Every structure is written in structure tokens, then in C-alpha cells.
Amino acid sequence: MPPPPPPSPPSAADADTAPRHQQRERALSLLYEAELKGEDPVTVADALVVPPDPYVRTLLEQSVATKEEAERRIAAASVGWPLDRMAVIDRLVLRLAVAELLDPGGPPTAVVIDEAVELAKTYSTDESGRFVNGILSAITPDLRPPPT
Numbered sequence: 646m647p648p649p650p651p652p653s654p655p656s657a658a659d660a661d662t663a664p665r666h667q668q669r670e671r672a673l674s675l676l677y678e679a680e681l682k683g684e685d686p687v688t689v690a691d692a693l694v695v696p697p698d699p700y701v702r703t704l705l706e707q708s709v710a711t712k713e714e715a716e717r718r719i720a721a722a723s724v725g726w727p728l729d730r731m732a733v734i735d736r737l738v739l740r741l742a743v744a745e746l747l748d749p750g751g752p753p754t755a756v757v758i759d760e761a762v763e764l765a766k767t768y769s770t771d772e773s774g775r776f777v778n779g780i781l782s783a784i785t786p787d788l789r790p791p792p793t
Contacts, residue, residue, distance in 0.1 A: 664698075665752075669741065669760055671697055672704035673768065676737045685709065707744035715743035722783040734769040738777055746781075746788040754789050758782070 675697065679686035686705045690697050697705075708715075719739050720728050728736060742761035745751045752760075758781050766774035 665700065666760060666763075668698050668700045669704065669764060671701045672708070673734070673737060673741060673764055675701070675705060676708060676741065677734065680733055680737065704741060704744065707748060708740050711744045711747050712740060714747070715740045718743060718784050718787070719780060722780045732769050732773060735765055735773050735776060738765045738769070738773075739780055742777070742781055743784065743788070746785060754785055758785065 675689055676686050679689040682689065686709055687702075690702060690705055696702070716728055716736075719736070723731070731739075738761050741764075742757050745757045746754065751757065758778065761781060762774045762778045765777040
């Protein structure tokens with residue numbers, strides 16, 4: 646009996662998905678560290694012995710550059726939930742997602758929302774996935790109108 650064929654190599658999409666997810670997790674952890682320290686996220690990243698991947702740095706830079714607009718949009722969509730009452734992780738996940746959505750060359754909208762929901766479900770409260778999904782669903786049409 647011949648040996649089984651070797652496993653197929655991962656597709657380009659599979660090869661990119663896991664690292665990007667891990668890079669988003671790393672960016673979220675650096676945003677969280679910066680938030681707790683009251684420092685700029687890029688400064689926190691610069692202080693690391695091993696620099697973050699380029700995509701992590703890009704996410705941090707985008708999050709810093711779009712912070713005010715992101716927080717304004719999040720606050721407008723989260724009726725009854727001021728930013729200072731939100732779980733810190735939820736707020737940071739939302740800021741990260743809005744930064745990606747504001748980038749015209751960024752990932753597809755569905756990917757950004759799915760990744761944000763997964764990060765919230767993994768690192769925040771039981772209700773965070775639904776909360777993040779609801780806020781992003783309210784914000785997204787203004788940031789990335791559906792094609793006509």
C-alpha cells in the first residue's frame with residue numbers, strides 16, 4: 646500500500662490569515678500596554694527589544710493617527726455607553742478596527758469586522774463580541790459605503 650500523499654501546502658489566503666490575526670493580537674496588546682502606561686503606542690513599540698512586525702507597527706501608527714476620529718465615531722454609535730464606561734479592550738479593539746476601515750487599501754470590511762469581533766470575544770467580556778459587532782455595523786456604512 647503506498648504512503649498517503651503529503652498534506653497540501655496552505656493556500657496564500659491561509660498563509661496570510663494566521664499571521665495577520667496574530668499581528669492584530671500583538672497590536673492590541675501594545676495598545677493595551679500603552680493605555681495602561683499612559684504612553685503613545687508607537688513609543689511603547691519602539692522600546693521593545695525585538696521590534697514588532699511591520700504590519701503591527703502600521704496598525705499602531707494608524708490607530709494613533711485616527712484616534713480622535715475613531716473615538717468620535719465610536720461615541721456617536723454607542724448610545725448610552727460613553728467611551729470611559731466601555732471596557733478598555735472593547736474600546737481598543739474598536740479603535741483598531743476603525744483605523745483599518747479608514748485605510749482605503751486596508752483589508753476587506755468583512756475581515757476587519759470578523760477579526761475585531763474575534764479579538765473582543767477572546768480578550769474581553771462574554772458580551773463584547775456582540776457589542777463590538779453592533780458598533781462596527783453602525784459605523785461601517787459611513788466609513789466604507791457598500792458598492793453600488
